[in-house]
Amino acid sequence: MRAWTVQSNGAPSSRTLTLTTVPTPASPPTGSNILIKVSHAALNPVDLHLLNVVPTWLPFRRSATPGLDFAGEVVAVGPWVPADSRIAPGAHVAGALGVAQIALGTGSLAEYVVVPAHLVALQPAGVGAAAAAGLLGVAGQTATLMLRAAGVKAGMRVLVNGASGGVGSLVVQVAKAKGAAVVAVCSAANADMVKGLGADEAVDYVARDPVEEYLAQRFDTQPFDFIFDAAGSQAIYRRSPAFLKKEGRFISIVGGKSQGVVPFVRNKLLPVFLGGTPRPFSLLGLAPNGNSAKDVAKWVDDGLLKQAPIDQEYAMEDAVQALEKLASKRAKGKIVVRVAA
Numbered sequence: 188m189r190a191w192t193v194q195s196n197g198a199p200s201s202r203t204l205t206l207t208t209v210p211t212p213a214s215p216p217t218g219s220n221i222l223i224k225v226s227h228a229a230l231n232p233v234d235l236h237l238l239n240v241v242p243t244w245l246p247f248r249r250s251a252t253p254g255l256d257f258a259g260e261v262v263a264v265g266p267w268v269p270a271d272s273r274i275a276p277g278a279h280v281a282g283a284l285g286v287a288q289i290a291l292g293t294g295s296l297a298e299y300v301v302v303p304a305h306l307v308a309l310q311p312a313g314v315g316a317a318a319a320a321g322l323l324g325v326a327g328q329t330a331t332l333m334l335r336a337a338g339v340k341a342g343m344r345v346l347v348n349g350a351s352g353g354v355g356s357l358v359v360q361v362a363k364a365k366g367a368a369v370v371a372v373c374s375a376a377n378a379d380m381v382k383g384l385g386a387d388e389a390v391d392y393v394a395r396d397p398v399e400e401y402l403a404q405r406f407d408t409q410p411f412d413f414i415f416d417a418a419g420s421q422a423i424y425r426r427s428p429a430f431l432k433k434e435g436r437f438i439s440i441v442g443g444k445s446q447g448v449v450p451f452v453r454n455k456l457l458p459v460f461l462g463g464t465p466r467p468f469s470l471l472g473l474a475p476n477g478n479s480a481k482d483v484a485k486w487v488d489d490g491l492l493k494q495a496p497i498d499q500e501y502a503m504e505d506a507v508q509a510l511e512k513l514a515s516k517r518a519k520g521k522i523v524v525r526v527a528a
């Protein structure tokens with residue numbers, strides 16, 4: 188089968204990645220695994236982190252295939268998949284690969300993937316495979332994590348930073364559909380898009396630089412119940428007491444290596460009298476799982492998620508350009524690769 192493989196660590200390029208022929212996984216798969224013919228793979232910033240940092244000299248990472256999100260058709264199931272399961276040959280499924288596959292580098296930028304059946308959900312009716320890959324993969328599953336942590340209800344006010352990206356564009360839609368007033372932080376170029384997704388107001392963080400000072404002036408009398416940060420702004424968190432309710436919460440998904448551990452430790456542990464910020468800070472991390480993928484599918488079925496914003500769909504041969512666009516951090520919604528010819 189055709190698959191992209193990592194040749195060396197670094198930024199995406201024709202030197203670090205090659206489209207090549209690798210053995211097709213055995214069929215039927217073992218245990219409770221399923222074999223999927225991949226239709227589309229969606230990309231995530233974590234793909235770039237893995238490309239950069241996981242050494243290619245590790246024995247199990249030689250010629251690793253990148254990509255976590257997938258949508259496709261089940262072509263065979265392992266002997267332990269129950270005979271009455273809806274995850275059967277012919278079913279159209281989507282989801283994100285789990286930690287084991289991430290470690291082993293058997294990613295979704297390949298014509299076939301083997302996935303434990305419990306990691307997938309059926310593609311919702313009326314949603315194409317490209318959209319399903321973008322929605323039910325890492326971005327959608329992370330959005331479920333954020334909204335579950337918050338418990339957004341009608342009448343609440345929420346701020347979404349990074350609102351036009353893969354995760355933010357879904358958080359905006361679902362928070363609005365749950366009845367919250369939504370303010371979206373994005374660049375001017377994406378203001379109409381986020382309003383189209385349901386944002387009541389868009390704040391241009393470039394024109395309003397430093398945006399945390401603008402937020403402090405604009406929303407001091409209308410503070411938020413939750414701030415969802417999908418862009419990673421320590422400055423917004425530090426200034427948040429001016430526009431986040433005392434009982435409100437700052438929920439971030441950006442931390443670790445990209446931001447440094449010092450802000451995280453300070454945000455979580457530093458007492459207010461030593462300069463800590465007097466607002467609760469949560470940093471969430473996703474372990475991909477089928478239940479979250481099913482929750483996203485239910486959002487679609489229930490009409491909470493109406494759009495799957497897709498920045499661009501690339502041909503399999505153009506996956507390097509797709510990863511380069513992802514690395515530019517300018518994607519509007521998801522970047523998707525059409526794997527099947």
Ligand SMILES: NC(=O)c1ccc[n+]([C@@H]2O[C@H](COP(=O)([O-])OP(=O)(O)OC[C@H]3O[C@@H](n4cnc5c(N)ncnc54)[C@H](OP(=O)(O)O)[C@@H]3O)[C@@H](O)[C@H]2O)c1
Binds near residue numbers: 325353441474
């Ligand atoms: N913790 C977890 O489990 C987890 C899971 C998923 C993602 N993440 C992380 O969450 C972040 C977002 O992921 P994603 O998939 O949504 O990324 P993405 O789709 O690549 O995000 C691109 C978007 O970021 C916006 N952006 C860039 N700089 C910004 C800034 N300074 N302020 C506001 N918006 C900005 C861009 O909008 P403009 O062009 O309008 O600026 C663009 O629309 C990434 O850092 C990712 O690694 C973490």
